[in-house]
Amino acid sequence: MSEEPAPTALLPPEHVAIIMDGNGRWAAARKKPRKFGHHQGVEAVRRCVNAAGALGIRYLTLYSFSTENWRRPKDEVKALFDLMRGFVEKDLEQLRAEGVRVRILGSRDNLSADIITLIDRVEGQTRHNDKLFLNIAFNYGGRNEIARACSALMEKVRTGAFSADTITEADITDHLDTASIPDPDMIVRTSGEQRLSNFLLWQSAYAEFVVLDVMWPDFVQKHFEDALDIYHCRERRKGQVGI
Numbered sequence: 745m746s747e748e749p750a751p752t753a754l755l756p757p758e759h760v761a762i763i764m765d766g767n768g769r770w771a772a773a774r775k776k777p778r779k780f781g782h783h784q785g786v787e788a789v790r791r792c793v794n795a796a797g798a799l800g801i802r803y804l805t806l807y808s809f810s811t812e813n814w815r816r817p818k819d820e821v822k823a824l825f826d827l828m829r830g831f832v833e834k835d836l837e838q839l840r841a842e843g844v845r846v847r848i849l850g851s852r853d854n855l856s857a858d859i860i861t862l863i864d865r866v867e868g869q870t871r872h873n874d875k876l877f878l879n880i881a882f883n884y885g886g887r888n889e890i891a892r893a894c895s896a897l898m899e900k901v902r903t904g905a906f907s908a909d910t911i912t913e914a915d916i917t918d919h920l921d922t923a924s925i926p927d928p929d930m931i932v933r934t935s936g937e938q939r940l941s942n943f944l945l946w947q948s949a950y951a952e953f954v955v956l957d958v959m960w961p962d963f964v965q966k967h968f969e970d971a972l973d974i975y976h977c978r979e980r981r982k983g984q985v986g987i
């Protein structure tokens with residue numbers, strides 16, 4: 745007897761994007777420096793990537809450093825950069841072996857040469873993988889990304905490589921850092937805050953927004969499952985009338 749196909753509504757979302765928030769408050773509640781929260785946050789990243797694989801998610805995008813996070817104290821910014829370096833150095837081999845393709849979204853401006861080399865290395869060494877697409881938004885801002893896409897289009901028009909009189913939505917989509925990545929079906933934010941903070945502004949047009957009441961360092965697979973349960977209860981109308 746053939747198995748009944750799962751109803752579409754219960755298939756996992758193809759793309760989940762997460763605003764990993766609450767590291768500082770988690771640390772403060774333990775009378776520890778904010779850096780300690782970020783450090784523990786990396787463990788939550790590892791749990792989250794494993795959970796995404798186990799739950800059948802194909803694209804996972806994690807917001808790890810925003811263009812606005814440069815406004816934080818210098819030593820905190822340095823700690824966040826060191827953690828990014830450490831994560832890539834420690835986890836690259838395992839990610840590569842497990843079939844994860846890593847892409848770093850965001851501007852390369854203001855990044856030191858060693859970070860750019862690291863980004864090229866992790867993207868290059870995982871580029872043939874296709875089991876899980878892990879995108880890390882680092883030095884990322886949605887407005888900055890749209891402005892860079894417009895500049896790239898203008899440059900193509902100037903050199904004659906692009907001759908359209910009108911710029912279409914698809915043209916902009918194709919020049920974003922997320923070109924070829926489907927829009928997120930769901931954006932999750934931890935720590936209870938209810939805002940996008942400049943994350944995936946263009947791509948989030950029809951994403952379901954789910955806020956979880958957990959600080960990022962405490963995030964485990966159960967929270968991912970809770971978010972999926974909430975997602976499955978939503979009716980995605982996309983401008984049409986309800987069912």
Ligand code: IPE
Nearest residue numbers: 764765766767768769770808
């Ligand atoms: C998220 O935690 C990590 C980054 C934004 C880099 P926060 O550092 O924003 O933690 P809270 O929001 O201050 O608790």
Ligand code: IPE
Nearest residue numbers: 763764765807808809810941
């Ligand atoms: C958003 O969190 C950025 C990341 C999670 C990397 P923030 O903590 O920086 O956002 P705001 O400042 O509370 O809006």
Ligand code: MG
Nearest residue numbers: 765766767768
């Ligand atoms: Mg925060």
